Amino acid sequence: MRIAIHGKSTGPEAQGCIRDVFELLEKHNIEAAISSSYQLDLNEKNFDSGKLSTFQLGDDLSAFDYIFSLGGDGTILDTITYTSKAEVPIIGINLGRLGFLATTPRNEISEIFDRLISNDLSIESRSLVHVDSNQGLFQPHNFGLNELTIVKKETSSMIVVHTYVDGDYLNSYWADGIIVATPTGSTGYSLSCGGPLVHPSMKNFIITPVSPHNLNVRPIIVSDTSVITFEIEGRSRQFMVSLDSRSQSVDDSVKISVRREEFEAKLVRFNNHKYFDTLRHKLNWGLDARN
Secondary structure, three states: OEEEEEEOOOOHHHHHHHHHHHHHHHHOOOEEEEEHHHHHHHHHOOOOOOOOEEEOOOOOOOOOOEEEEEEOHHHHHHHHHHHHHHOOOEEEEEOOOOOOOOOEEHHHHHHHHHHHHHOOOEEEEEOOEEEEEOOOOOOOOOEEOOEEEEEEOOOOOOEEEEEEEOOEEEEEEEEOEEEEEOOHHHHOHHHHOOOOOOOOOOOEEEEEEEOOOOOOOOOEEEEOOOOEEEEEEEOOOEEEEEEOOEEEEEEOOOEEEEEEOOOOEEEEEOOOOOHHHHHHHHOOOOOOOOO
């Protein structure tokens, strides 16, 4: 078995976690490598990551069986840019706050290794959003797990986002912006803007306006076999486009299209972690004395 390691957290808890990981790797005689960016961050905190081999963004990780993501949900979003077409299954160790994607608590690391050795796990496939543009946005890693967002920048005025689905005109959204979310991303920014929760096994995109001026404009769900295109205008010529945790500034000459990515993200789930349990726990459903 070969395991890759990537993370963003470098505080005391993260260092304690990675020490445990190193010890368990040695105990089970598992070959491992660490991302060069994470190794550098840890070294700056005087943490000795040993003599592990390193890998960089863009390297082919298909020789690895799993990749550990040490951090929060944002770290998993970053880890997916490393796994890319290799679709290496990601094990998210939650060192952040919410932990909606990184569902495994830090204190279960020993149990995780036992389950890995015995293959007591399942792997969920999550669809990704792919972004094309006439300005080469986010290339070569122009894909994301959660959402694409187009929002106004440096202005209090609304923008207008002309939206088309498979070439058919959908609507001109007068709003602060617009979100195209995957089912996985339906629990993120889209949810906070009034979008619906969509089970991650569904094959859909959720188009959610951000603070629309017309109150009867609501989110809409379309098939992820569709290609969604946008044209943007506003009093300011500058806008912000975000793909998961990455952002770029664009002007009104940008043309953007969204479709489903050809490959998927693979998330490892252990049998004691269920999606609906995560929903109830993370969203505080049922916090009532009657329950």
